Amino acid sequence: AYPFYKEQRAQQPVFPVGSENGYTSWIVTKYDHVKELLKSPSFMKDQSNLYPSSDRGNEAEKVNIFGNMMLDVDPPDHTRLRKLVQPSFNPKTIKQLEPRIREISDGLIEDMKKKEGSVNLVDDYAFPLPIIVISELLGVPAEDRDKFRKWSNTILAASSDSETEFVEDVEAFTTYLTDLFEKRREQPEDDLISQLLQTEEDGEQLSTNELYSMVVLLIIAGHETTVNLIANTMFALFEHPEQLKRVTQDHSLIPSAIEEGLRYYSPVDFSTARWSEADIDFHGNRIKRGDLVLASISSANRDEEKFENADQFDITRRRNAHVAFGFGIHFCLGAPLARLEGKIALEKLFDAFPDMDLNRTEPSPEWRQVFLLRGLDALPVRLSD
Numbered sequence: 001a002y003p004f005y006k007e008q009r010a011q012q013p014v015f016p017v018g019s020e021n022g023y024t025s026w027i028v029t030k031y032d033h034v035k036e037l038l039k040s041p042s043f044m045k046d047q048s049n050l051y052p053s054s055d056r057g058n059e060a061e062k063v064n065i066f067g068n069m070m071l072d073v074d075p076p077d078h079t080r081l082r083k084l085v086q087p088s089f090n091p092k093t094i095k096q097l098e099p100r101i102r103e104i105s106d107g108l109i110e111d112m113k114k115k116e117g118s119v120n121l122v123d124d125y126a127f128p129l130p131i132i133v134i135s136e137l138l139g140v141p142a143e144d145r146d147k148f149r150k151w152s153n154t155i156l157a158a159s160s161d162s163e164t165e166f167v168e169d170v171e172a173f174t175t176y177l178t179d180l181f182e183k184r185r186e187q188p189e190d191d192l193i194s195q196l197l198q199t200e201e202d203g204e205q206l207s208t209n210e211l212y213s214m215v216v217l218l219i220i221a222g223h224e225t226t227v228n229l230i231a232n233t234m235f236a237l238f239e240h241p242e243q244l245k246r247v248t249q250d251h252s253l254i255p256s257a258i259e260e261g262l263r264y265y266s267p268v269d270f271s272t273a274r275w276s277e278a279d280i281d282f283h284g285n286r287i288k289r290g291d292l293v294l295a296s297i298s299s300a301n302r303d304e305e306k307f308e309n310a311d312q313f314d315i316t317r318r319r320n321a322h323v324a325f326g327f328g329i330h331f332c333l334g335a336p337l338a339r340l341e342g343k344i345a346l347e348k349l350f351d352a353f354p355d356m357d358l359n360r361t362e363p364s365p366e367w368r369q370v371f372l373l374r375g376l377d378a379l380p381v382r383l384s385d
């Protein structure tokens with residue numbers, strides 16, 4: 001995909017990818033354009049007022065657990081929803097989780113040591129770590145993580161040919177949450193769900209739909225992204241052994257290695273959809289009211305007009321102003337958490353297994369074919385020489 005986007009940035013940086021009922025979908029590829037798009041209030045999240053009913057199938061109406069996610073709404077609703085959870089994700093609050101994240105990481109490392117030298121770094125480490133953390137923060141039982149993984153997967157991969165599975169999984173997810181909310185209402189705990197339930201009860205700031213959507217959003221975001229940050233960065237390091245060696249010996253390079261991992265193999269390939277609020281000329285393209293526009297984050301992060309030697313992985317890169325976490329008012333809420341988890345995850349790995357390497361006797365890792373996300377199915381690693 002990277003050479004394709006390189007070509008597009010040079011030839012046709014904003015391009016149409018299809019049209020339906022007279023509306024066109026566009027992809028934006030250049031760094032500056034991506035920022036402009038994500039910052040502009042003319043490209044909105046809420047599409048409901050843009051069409052005569054039935055013109056464009058309104059996916060958001062299919063089920064209400066997605067209908068009111070902060071990621072899918074504009075101000076003032078967005079501002080109100082984000083404010084409710086922002087305090088739990090501030091860098092200062094997140095910092096307090098550090099000892100617990102270290103403990104979880106240590107536990108996973110101990111389990112890997114029992115596996116006689118060969119592990120799958122995705123399943124055995126990169127996946128469980130962020131899941132356990134977000135589960136504890138929200139107050140959902142971490143033992144149920146396989147269910148969440150399945151549901152998140154189906155929801156993200158939603159396509160017309162898996163409609164039945166989609167509907168079933170959404171139902172199961174909703175029922176699961178209803179039961180959990182019931183329990184927490186009876187007996188509140190010191191977790192984010194109990195706190196949100198309290199807000200919902202007061203009625204003014206959070207509706208029932210919004211409550212479900214919020215929890216679903218946080219579970220999905222917590223399940224599908226940080227795993228890729230950890231695994232993709234490790235994969236890039238295995239592809240560049242001299243840099244792996246350097247950062248293994250000098251942990252002060254870990255934060256910039258994480259930022260470079262985010263830029264080079266961005267875990268989220270595309271922004272979520274924006275809808276044009278008016279007929280707009282966007283860098284020479286006539287974008288009509290109601291058209292859908294997507295920002296290619298991975299393309300922006302390889303834009304050579306912004307990043308010197310953009311196709312080179314360099315853990316010492318300075319001024320690495322990538323847009324892996326998006327930009328503007330929807331900038332990732334979980335960025336401080338993801339960065340901290342990434343940092344601890346790598347530190348612990350390098351300490352425990354300074355000689356680890358890709359298990360080169362196994363087939364080389366492959367990217368999962370999931371739209372929106374860049375992640376590996378598996379990352380087979382041998383832990384020592």
Ligand code: HEM
Pocket residue numbers: 038070071072082134217218221222225226229266267268270271272273297323324325326327329330331332333334335337338
């Ligand atoms: C939004 C990426 C981890 C929660 C976003 C957006 C991106 C992103 C690109 C903006 C999407 C858009 O504008 O269309 C990432 C990456 C992560 C990560 C690369 C890990 C490496 C997390 C985690 C959480 C989280 C761990 C929470 C537990 C959210 C939320 C939003 C968001 C709630 C919506 C914010 C809003 O609408 O105001 N993320 N994310 N993310 N992310 Fe993340």
